[in-house]
Amino acid sequence: MPTKKASLAKIITRNILRRIENSIYLFKERFTERQFIYLACVLIAVSCALAVIVLKYFAHKVFLFATYVNTYLKLPYINSILPIVGILLTVFVVKHFLGGHIEKGSSKILYAIAKKGGFINSKQMYSQIVTSSLTVGLGGSAGLESPIVITGAAFGSNFAQKYHLSQKERVLLLACGVAAGIGAAFNAPIAGVLFAIEVVLVDVTISAFIPIMISAATGALVATVVLKEDVLLSFRQEQLFDYHNIFYYVLLGLLAGFVSVLYARNFRAIEGYFHRKKMKLYNKALLGASLLALLIFFFPTLFGEGYESIKTLSSANPSVLLENTLLDEYRSKEWVLLCFIGVTLLLKSVATGLTLGSGGNGGNFAPSLFVGSYLGFFVAKFFDLTGINTHLPVANFTVVGMAGILSGLFHAPLTAIFLIGEITGGYDLMVPLMIVSSISFAVSKRFETHSMDVKNLADKGDVYTGDKDRNILLNIAIEDLVTTDCKTLTLDNSLEKVVEIFSSSNQKIIPILDEKKILLGVIEYENVKTYIYNPYRVKFTMIKELLTAPKAKIAIEDGMIKILRAFDKTKTQELPILKNGVYYGCITKLSILESYRIKLKQMVIE
16 A cells, blocks of 8 residues: 555656646747746756755754753763764765765866866756765764755756756856855855856856846745744844954954965865875775764864854853863863864864765865854954953954955855855944955965865866956867877888878878877978988888977876967977877867867857
């Protein structure tokens, strides 16, 4: 009987989904192109909001469970055990159900835009929800926003694929999913719009604003209706801005910039260490999770997203953070609390690096807010306890500090300013938010050209930046420009073959290969043209006597930017190109420039 009921439920669900799909196809036929985009961005936003609701509720309930166990049942070490379980479960799911790989970080969205035309694998629509809920929900020291953003982008991309939309529309709907995810996660639609524009879409037109705004507003509305306020990160800012404190906000901005750089470098170092470490999957997960558990044992506020501790920090009684720690008996001593806060904010990058490096899934958005709030509290409380200024509004510094670290880490000052403005319920702190965010961004930009998520991709030329010429070049498929049927020779061939190739083709170089297709060198037309008209020299000269090294060694893996630089440096017109270490074909500078011209023309028309 239960089997029949389950089968009936599946049939009903399948029929409902089929009717929805047919209705959307009907709308596409009846609506104009623009009207259909508006409908699409609403549907994508609703899907993103539902994903946010599932993730947020799960993470919140686990946090309440751990708090209840600690407070009432007195079960020791529960906060340290749960993250180990969560990371191991995440690794198990990734290995056995997701093909052994999971995308992490918003950088994967940027890569999809720059290198894949906005195509994102359909499994990202559910894999992020499952894995991040296990990792962060069970206490991993990371955030849910990056998985939410990837999920939203996947919804947008796959909707566009399903209904056969163009690349331009696909990228737009991808950005709509991102905006909806941020809008729903924080009930901050303006921040969602700005994040999509600042971080995801480097080149954005005015026409893209309306769909992105609709998505962000819809996502925020659905999440607000369903989620309770205690699940979302929100504050009630009570103290107004006092211009006498500008000096201290400037100082906070400077510190936020330096802390952002330190956070990014620590995180990359730890994640890189685990990436390079040759260990079995579960051993690596156990190592990282165990180190994380040790940190959480001494600093319990590193457990999970950390939003509850941020709220506590901005409250009237922040000493509650020392409950259930080894410093519990020193709760009344404010210097002890201050030292605890200072050490915790420095360790957050380590905890997040261990969480993600060992196999967990999450992001750095929530950790950046965590570190920012702790830094803001530390600065204000330090001047209070030393007696330098006992009137600094600690709660204001706590929330403004979040904008500073978010701006410094992600190089998104507008997102940081409006996100904090929205979650505090007003814009009375707009001036200090602008001061701290802009200074932090300037300091971080001075030491790190690209944001934390973008840096590795930008170094390899795999992501769009503010350089429009560079973006066009990144959009050119190298393999499409390679001449794979370029005639080649071996050392055993005679010079007569060289003469034959140069006289019957437009080749300027002839690659010389061994039996394994390893490039030994090239014969250049300019170097042998004096031989061609001398039959005696042709007959008695061997190929190895004329063999020269290519003027530059390039490979498809180098990327278009590096390849074009090689052409400019060598002042040559044609070069052999490798793929996976072996000869692949020849590429000309003229073909690259012609492709650039075509791409530029297409962008102008669009």
